[in-house]
Amino acid sequence: MKRMTGETGETMADSEELADRFEEHRGRLKAVAYRMLGSLAEAEDAVQEAWLKLSRTDADDIQNLGGWLTTVTGRVCLDLLRSRAVRREEPMGDTQDTVGAFVPDPVLRPLSHIDPAEEVLQADAVGLALLVVLENLEPAERLAFVLHDMFAVPFDDIAPIVERSPAATRQLASRARRRVRGATPAAEPDLGRQKEVLDAFLAASRGGDFEALLALLHPDVVLRADSGALVRGAAASKVVQGAKTVAEQALMFARFAQSAELVLVNGSVGVVNAPGGHVQSVMGVTIADGRITGMYILADPERLERLEAPGLTG
DSSP: OOOOBOTTSOBHHHHHHHHHHHHHHHHHHHHHHHHHHSOHHHHHHHHHHHHHHHHTSOGGGOSOHHHHHHHHHHHHHHHHHHHHHHHHHSOOSOOHHHHHTOOOOOOEEOSSSOOHHHHHHOTTOOOHHHHHHHHTSOHHHHHHHIIIIITOOOHHHHHHHHTSOHHHHHHHHHHHHHHHHHHSOOOOOOHHHHHHHHHHHHHHHHHTOHHHHHHHEEEEEEEEEEOOSEETTEEOOEEEESHHHHHHHHHHTHHHHTTEEEEEETTEEEEEEOGGGOOOEEEEEEEETTEEEEEEEEOOHHHHHTOOOTTTOO
16 A cells, blocks of 8 residues: 655654654653643643754654653743743732642542552642742743652753753752742551541531631631732632631632532542533642642632533533
């Protein structure tokens, strides 16, 4: 059978084979991009850009396709992070709270049929708390840490992306590692215990029980609420710290607790508020010693509209 050939000399069969080979790596590439960007939509864009770059390259010259695609995706993400940093530095009023309140896109799964062993193996089960910490790293630090510490990419391969020597790249990752270890809160690994705490929290919120809420919150609990859009010219996102203040916030929004249900948020038990199947907010938490130490609420309508919620919204 004669094989059809395009203007570049590449056959349709060759193109389909290349696409199939790329699909074998898509999951890993999306995992890399999600950890780099904290945005599912941007992660998809970065993976698509990696495919476009591959389709314009002679794949026969690539000895390790997986490694090549990983570094290309990392470079695309680095460029996106750098442009994001430039936008944040542009004068737009007081943006300190909105930057600090950033909540990454959550990955949602139904809570039913929990298999803790399987959850550990999920490629997307990276906690929101860690993603928030990664958001505070310099772009090059984040790249070095994510590629090396999370995906075992050699420093020799990372160095050209950040335009540093392998030794300097190693230092970037080391600095990032120290910052991550110092800022990432401890977390309860048992999903059953997480569920107990959140069940109690929702019950206290629905019942307006302030003392019960206080008992479930760590004294230094931090709440990050990312609502995205501006409200009457003021930032709608905020960071709140302290059990009393967070409990007061929970009572103010107690009506939302009526329609809340427990789900898996990035592999841990969290809360989605989706009355009528329309997601209005998602909350991830960190829990330690039976108390909530961190709350991460995404209520940005634009980002929630794009959120995948399989089996959660009817």
